[in-house]
Amino acid sequence: MPFDPAMFDPSQIPLVEIVFWAMTVCTIGGALGVVTSRNLFHSALYLILSFFGVSGYYVLLNAGFLAVVQLFVYVGAIAVLVLFAIMFSRRMMAAGQSQANQQWWVAGPVVIVLFVMLLAVVGSISWPVTEAEPSGDVVNQLGLAFLGSYLIPFEVVGVLLSVALIGAIILAREKTAEE
Amino acid sequence: MNFFFDYIWLIPVYPLLAFAAIILFLNPSKKGSAGLAIAMIALSTVHAWAIVFNTIGAFMADAHHGIHIDGWSLPVEWIPTGFTVFNTGFAVDGFTAAMLFMVPFVCTLIFIYASEYMEGYEAEFGRYSRFFAYVSLFAAGMLMLVIADNLLLLFISWEIMGLCSYLLIGFWFEKTYPDADKVATPRNLIQVLQFWKYAGPDKIPPKLAALKAFMTTRIGDVMLFAGMMILWSVSGTLSFREIFAPDMLEHLTEITLWGIPVATLSALLIFGGAVGKSAQFPLHVWLPDAMEGPTPVSALIHAATMVSAGVYLVARMLPLFATMEHSPALQWVGIIGAITAVMGATIGVAQYDVKRVLAYSTISQLGYMMMALGLGGFVAGIFHLLTHSFFKALLFLGSGSIIHAMEHEIHAAHAHGHDDAHPHHDEHGHHDEHDHQASHPAHPDPQDMRNMGALRHKMMPSFIAYLCGTLALIGFPLTAGFWSKDEILAEAFLHRSEPLAFWIYIAGTVGAIFTAFYMGRQIGLVFFGRPRTSLAENAAEPGWRMTMPLIVLAFFALFIGFINIPEEVFGIHVPFGGWLHGFAGEVHLMAEEAAPGLNFAPGTFVPQVAITSSLLAIVSFFFGGWLYSRRRTAEELDPIQTIPVIGKPIFAILYNKYYFDEIYRGLLIYPTMALATFCAKFDYDWVINPIVNFFGRFTSLLADGSAAFDKYGVDGYFVNGIPNAFNWFGGQLRLLQTGRAQNYLLILVVGLLILIGIYLLLWTGGAAGVASLPTS
């Protein structure tokens, strides 16, 4: 259709929805790619795509800080970790073998049923949606909360990360001669 | 004085305590048992005499000499039965007082006698203490009977005495008569009917005699109970006082059962009980065989007390009999009494056993008492009862002394023999059932009069006492027996225009003749002539404990008659004449208007009767004595048998007691046995057992089936199958344990789905939710 600049009203463009659908494609498409790809490395890359989509979701939901955290942690740390782990075990995972195991034909329907049931649950409840907007400086509020009301979870998470760190090191290190 | 009356119930309790004490504690001690029994019965005598004399005193002091109706009574509330309380109680009136005088006293004397008598048999049988327990129980029963004021208590005492009679007759239950088994017995119906050919043995063993006594008296007891039941159901009471109220008597006469007035019907049934207990025709057959018991038992139970209980019962219930002028009940009493009197006397003539003669004499004399009662003269009957008890007890104890004397030789041999042959003798009677006759060398029967002779030389005091008793029995003038028997005969004679009285007079006179004859026979055979066997030669007088009671009783036999002499004898007015009539006779005065059959008139002295009967008695007595004292040997024929042509048959009939036992065997026992055999066959062979066996086998079969079912079905399927199934399931379930985490996760998810599904179904609309999704 002919593009008429005078007729172009920026406020008429449903931007949010376009972005939403784009992010959805990334997320769901990436997810599908993760679970179906034969190549493990490709799965990991699809995973990164999916993470990006989720990050976009967070932006749409006015959770900007969370979007950035998502990118740092998931994409920057976890996905990289996965890639490294894949590369450590690369010898066995040559492409070509089917990645699905014996029970995929049971799991498939089960998962579909799961999805349907989740939808049913969602639809059966009338959510108390509000028109309110998030107020103020979210980052500021987050900081105050982490060191205020939610101090304990904050500390616990710190401990958890420490433990995980130590545990991962112990688990994954090369065995020395004395063991 | 009231103490004795308030505690009148103690009178039977003393000997009852003796019974209990001996059974429980004193059995090992012979002297202790005998001593306690004698002491207790003596205590009863004392207590009873206190009451008797008190009653007599009250009677004598009473201005209204003739209207002394109320005795004294002690009602006892016994059994509460819902709405009412069953009352029992004790009462004393003239009649009871007279009995209370005689019964415990005679019992005491007999107990003392028995304490020596039974010693002789201790070595052979043991159970000395038990004897005293039994007789104590019996005494308790008799005493309770006498003071009872209602029929139920009387019946209970009646039964207690019946039990003791059984126990005491069969006291020597190991004794057997092996000769008895050799008597021919009939095998089939034809033979049974020829009873004269198959006469039973002379003696039956004590075990069987006891059963015979119990069975026969049982028939009477059943009738008595039936009479009581009818009486109670119509009148609602069993108390004498209430039954004899004139209104009640009239009521009982009006109501009829099957056309017979209840009074008469129950009276006849009650008389049935008396027939059994007092050995009247036709239930007399047990008394002679009851002589198998020890002699003190015969004296006590079968002469003085138990058999007179039947007479007491009839006398006590006489108003019931006499509700009409010529009541059929009274007629029956008189008829049966007459038959019995003559029958007993005639049989006694042909008996050889010294105790059997006395037994038939007892039967005969009881018949006299029934005759008296049948004429409505209950005082006459009671009077004869009292005198008879004394002299018959005397005679029986005397016969016991005779037997004891005859056995002296045997016991002496016993003592020696036992020292050698039986070094350990168990005194508690644990003998095996060996034959107690065969263990000794055969000796002549010490009780058979043919083996006796000239015993008066050996036992003079006992002989004199025995003679006193005999004189009283035959009615020798001025003895007690004379007065009592004469009163009956005089009364009958006076009413001889009535058929019953006429025949009673005839029967009484005939009986008296025979009585005198057989007593003379007995005296002649036993005490006179010459000793016919070695037993008689070596006889010896028993000890003082046996002779003393004889002498005491002899005194009473002679003189007790004076309590009831007619008021005018030969024109002489006797100051205390007719005393018993006054004392005891008012007992039934209360019922006088409703019981016209009763005869309250005191005895009249009829010279013709007195003289005739005395002369006949004396002549018969001496004739019999002379005839039989001439006997030389033990085996010769009885003089009666020497009478040409009819002698032997007559003697045989009399000797065999008119074949009553054989007739009963044919009429009653044989059919009963046949019925029993039939029933047994029915049970064992034909019907019952086969059915039972069939059921048994069938059940067994079912059981087998059940077992199989259990083994294969239940065990196989359920008991084994369930574990097998579980094993299989487990095996299948185990397959889930793949060890693979993803499998587990899958299951987890499936579980999660189920939970979500439940949530959806229960809390929400479920499918509605899915449909609403895209549009929100």
Add this chain to the structure above:
Amino acid sequence: MTTIPLSWWLTVSAALFSIGMYGALTRRNAIGILMGVELILNAVNINLVAFWRYIAPNDVAGQIFAIIVISVAAAEAAVGLAIVIAVYRRRHSAVVEELDILKN
């Protein structure tokens, strides 16, 4: 955001959850399973944030929760991968199907 209803977000989250579950159930390789688990965690996070945004945007608790979930996911990924590497060293295989020592 009135133009996108909450239910859309929840649908997306559900879809991502399901896909991640499929991956966790089905993938042969241990790392593949871990990737599925990460997807699940992300789906949860989307849920959390969506709820936060639409229901209580002024209460910062929703984001806090999401941050904590991310932290935990990171720790878990680290440890899980360390385990995979350790197992791989032992058996020279990361194929989960062969890890069935717990069988029966």
